[in-house]
Amino acid sequence: xxxxxxxxKGGKWSSDLVxxxxxxxLGEIWELVSALIGEAILAFLFTLAIRKLGExxxxxxxxxxxxxxxxxxxxxxxxxxxxxxxxxxxxQSLINQLSQLFSVLAExxxxxxxxxxxxxxxxxxxxxxxxx
Amino acid sequence: xxxxxxxxxxxRSTINAISTSIEIKEIVESAGNNLPNLFDFxxxxxxxKEEPLLFLYQEESCPPSFTQEVVKNxxxxxxxxxxxxxxxxxxxxxxxxxxxxxxxxxxxxxxxTLKSHxxxxxxxxxxxxxxxxxxxxxxxxxxxxxxQFLSVIGYQMAATLKHFxxxxxxxxxxxxxxxxxxxxxxxxxxxxxVEAQKSFYSGxxxxxxxxxxxxxxxxxxxxxxTEGDQILCKISSLLKTSVRKKDTVAxxxxxxxxxxxxxxxLEESFVIAERIRRLVEDTPFEVGGAQVNLTISMxxxxxxxxxxxxxxxxxxxxxxxxxxxxxxxxxxxCIYTGKSSQWTVPI
Numbered sequence: 001x002x003x004x005x006x007x008x009k010g011g012k013w014s015s016d017l018v019x020x021x022x023x024x025x026l027g028e029i030w031e032l033v034s035a036l037i038g039e040a041i042l043a044f045l046f047t048l049a050i051r052k053l054g055e056x057x058x059x060x061x062x063x064x065x066x067x068x069x070x071x072x073x074x075x076x077x078x079x080x081x082x083x084x085x086x087x088x089x090x091x092q093s094l095i096n097q098l099s100q101l102f103s104v105l106a107e108x109x110x111x112x113x114x115x116x117x118x119x120x121x122x123x124x125x126x127x128x129x130x131x132x
Numbered sequence: 133x134x135x136x137x138x139x140x141x142x143x144r145s146t147i148n149a150i151s152t153s154i155e156i157k158e159i160v161e162s163a164g165n166n167l168p169n170l171f172d173f174x175x176x177x178x179x180x181k182e183e184p185l186l187f188l189y190q191e192e193s194c195p196p197s198f199t200q201e202v203v204k205n206x207x208x209x210x211x212x213x214x215x216x217x218x219x220x221x222x223x224x225x226x227x228x229x230x231x232x233x234x235x236x237x238x239x240x241x242x243x244x245t246l247k248s249h250x251x252x253x254x255x256x257x258x259x260x261x262x263x264x265x266x267x268x269x270x271x272x273x274x275x276x277x278x279x280q281f282l283s284v285i286g287y288q289m290a291a292t293l294k295h296f297x298x299x300x301x302x303x304x305x306x307x308x309x310x311x312x313x314x315x316x317x318x319x320x321x322x323x324x325x326v327e328a329q330k331s332f333y334s335g336x337x338x339x340x341x342x343x344x345x346x347x348x349x350x351x352x353x354x355x356x357x358t359e360g361d362q363i364l365c366k367i368s369s370l371l372k373t374s375v376r377k378k379d380t381v382a383x384x385x386x387x388x389x390x391x392x393x394x395x396x397x398l399e400e401s402f403v404i405a406e407r408i409r410r411l412v413e414d415t416p417f418e419v420g421g422a423q424v425n426l427t428i429s430m431x432x433x434x435x436x437x438x439x440x441x442x443x444x445x446x447x448x449x450x451x452x453x454x455x456x457x458x459x460x461x462x463x464x465x466c467i468y469t470g471k472s473s474q475w476t477v478p479i
Contacts, residue, residue, distance in 0.1 A: 036276055037252060037283040040290070044255040048213065104212050106250050108272075109279050 015079040015087055021125050022091040023072045028118050029098065030069050036110055039067040046070055049097040057090030088129045095122055142169045143281055147288045156180055156296065157187065159289060161229070164189030167285075168233050171278055173266045174240060175202050178289065179210055180254075180262040182297060184219065188228045193239035199228060201246040202267045209251045210263050244269035250282050254290035261293050309383040311361055312368035320382035320390055327380075327394050328443040331435050338435045339401035341391040342450040343371065343408070346427045346462040348387040355420040363417055363426065370415065374408045390450070398434045398467060405430045405465045413463065427463035429454060438468050 034042045046065045054061040059078045064071040079087055102110035149162030160178050167176055167189075175190035175198070186203060203226065207219050234240075251265040264286050266274060307319040315323070324340075331338035345351075345367060352360040364387065371381045371389055380392040393401045409428055416423040431453025433446050440446040449468040457466035 036279050038287050040287060041253055041255050041283060044213075044253060044258060044260065047258065101212075104209055105252060106274070106279055107248060109250065109274060109276055113276055 015082060015084050016076065018084045018087045018091075018129065019072050019076060019079060021129075022087075025095070025118065025121055025125060026070050026072070026091075028121070029095070029114065032114060032117060033102070033110060036113065037105075039069075043067050045098060045101050049094055049101060052097055053090065053093050057086070057093065059087065060090050060094060085129065088126070092122075092126060139170060139277075139281065142166055143284060146170070146285055150285070150288045150292055153292060156183075156185060156293070157227070159292060160187040160189055163285060163289070164229065164231065167266075168231075170281055171266055172268065172270075172273060173233070174198065174244070174269050175265075175267040177202055177206050177265040177267065178254075178262065179206050179224075179264075180293060181210070181214070181219075182261065182293075184224045184262075186224050186226050188226070190228065190230055191233040191240060192230045193234070194230065195240060195242045195244055198240065198244050198246060198269065202249075202265065205246060205249060205267070206251060206263060206265050209265070210253075210260075213253045213263065214260055240269055247271045248273040250274045250279055252279075252283055252286045254286055254293060256290040256294045259294075261290055261297070264289060312365050312383050314368050314372065314389070315380060315382040317382060317384055320380065320384065320392070323380050323382075324392055324443050324447070327392055328435070328446065331394070335436065336395050337397045337437070338446070339391075339393040339396045339398065340433045340446055340450040341393065341401060341405050342384070342431045342447075342454040343389040343391065344429050344454055344458070345387040346429055346458075348426075351419065351424070351426070359419045363419065366415075366417060367412060367426075367428070370411055371408060374411060375404060379404075390447075396434075398432065398437050401432050401434060402465060402467060405432055409463065409465055429457035429462050430465045431455070431457055431468065432465065433468045438470075 030042065043065050046063075050060050050063055050065065059075050059082050062074040062078045064074050099111055099114070102114070146163060146166035149166060150159050153159040153162050156178070160176075163178070164176055167173065173191075174194055175188055177189075178187045179185070180187075186206065188199060188202065190199065190202075203221065203224075207221060207224070211219055246267055247269055248271055249265055249267045251263055253263050254261040264282065266278070266282055268274070307315055309316040327338055330336070345363070348360070348363070351363055364383075368381070368383065368389070371391070375381055375391060375393070378394055379396075382390050382392075384390040391404075393404060396404065409430060412426060412428045415426075417426055431450045433440065433449030433453060435446060438446070438449050440449055453466040453468040457464040460466065
């Protein structure tokens with residue numbers, strides 16, 4: 001279910017709200033893709049994608065990935081000083097990176113399953129955040 | 133529904149076959165034999181980075197160009213996953229197993245190209261051991277269910293390969309001397325048992341050469357044990373590179389080494405030993421910033437010449453010959469004689 005988004009006093013999205021939004025999205029991606037390729041491989045791919053982007057978006061390094069799933073709890077503290085739009089860009093890049101890895105491995109098979117269910121939500125999140 | 137049950141049964145027996153395999157070739161064959169019942173594919177590949185090895189199990193009519201494309205694609209995917217510098221394809225041992233996977237009327241076009249693939253990393257405990265790949269000359273040959281099945285097979289393969297990896301590192305600890313990288317005494321005993329049995333039954337000659345570094349205690353006392361260890365490593369490497377492929381070089385203990393020379397008569401083993409003795413004598417060793425010259429003494433025993441009745445007796449004879457070489461002034465190769473061994477004067 002999509003999170004309820006609220007603006008803070010300044011009329012901007014707080015980092016917590018952006019994190020909530022992407023926490024749900026990544027959770028959905030996890031659920032769908034782990035059913036296709038298994039938790040071990042997916043955890044490996046998430047770690048790989050984060051490692052690739054971690055230098056540009058340092059807060060991604062505090063995401064916790066294990067075979068049980070992905071947790072954004074550790075990232076909340078690190079994100080306090082990061083602009084919400086930067087958080088959004090970081091997660092957007094992460095999802096793109098994952099999508100590229102899925103495509104390298106299985107051509108369209110994973111993305112074909114993922115796109116109809118998850119990517120409209122990704123696009124919606126992008127739309128909401130970029131409107132601000 | 134019936135089809136799903138059938139596929140699950142095939143999957144179950146594939147996993148069972150993989151998990152009970154004892155070597156990588158067996159894993160691939162177990163999988164290869166079962167996979168045609170699960171997927172329509174032209175080629176199934178397993179890449180194991182440890183060796184590195186690439187096994188392909190493929191349709192009999194697969195053209196070589198298709199095989200090359202599969203290899204190239206698997207290396208490319210693995211490089212992306214492993215974030216490693218491009219793997220040198222020449223370093224990979226390629227093993228291709230061709231089987232009849234398709235009916236005669238569906239044999240592959242000699243110009244067939246790789247149209248679709250599913251490639252998954254063999255990932256276990258966050259480590260990537262390699263990858264597996266299903267490949268086809270047909271477009272969109274695989275779907276989500278194929279991916280699910282392949283991932284289950286990959287998971288089991290990764291676990292089995294990890295088990296092999298652990299077993300091989302335990303095996304290494306069990307048979308190699310950690311300092312010199314030579315075989316250890318335990319392995320020597322085991323190897324000698326095998327070679328002695330072969331020799332005693334077939335009557336083919338077998339020689340043992342016991343080696344000891346002369347006055348090694350002096351090196352340790354003067355320069356310290358770290359420098360002493362370096363000398364041991366250097367001499368080990370000289371020994372290793374001076375013997376034949378079929379010979380075994382082991383660290384017997386301290387500064388003592390032992391060589392098993394299968395099918396070597398007294399004359400041949402003497403030539404080998406003498407060559408090693410001279411090589412060590414002529415090699416300057418860097419110790420604590422200075423260059424020192426070292427020598428070794430060696431004792432040889434041989435079956436059947438010395439009529440040893442057991443492997444233990446053969447070792448004792450080599451040891452006795454070594455003792456004689458020491459007593460005779462060191463830097464010598466002595467052959468066991470029974471009472472006092474013969475020794476050679478270095479030229």
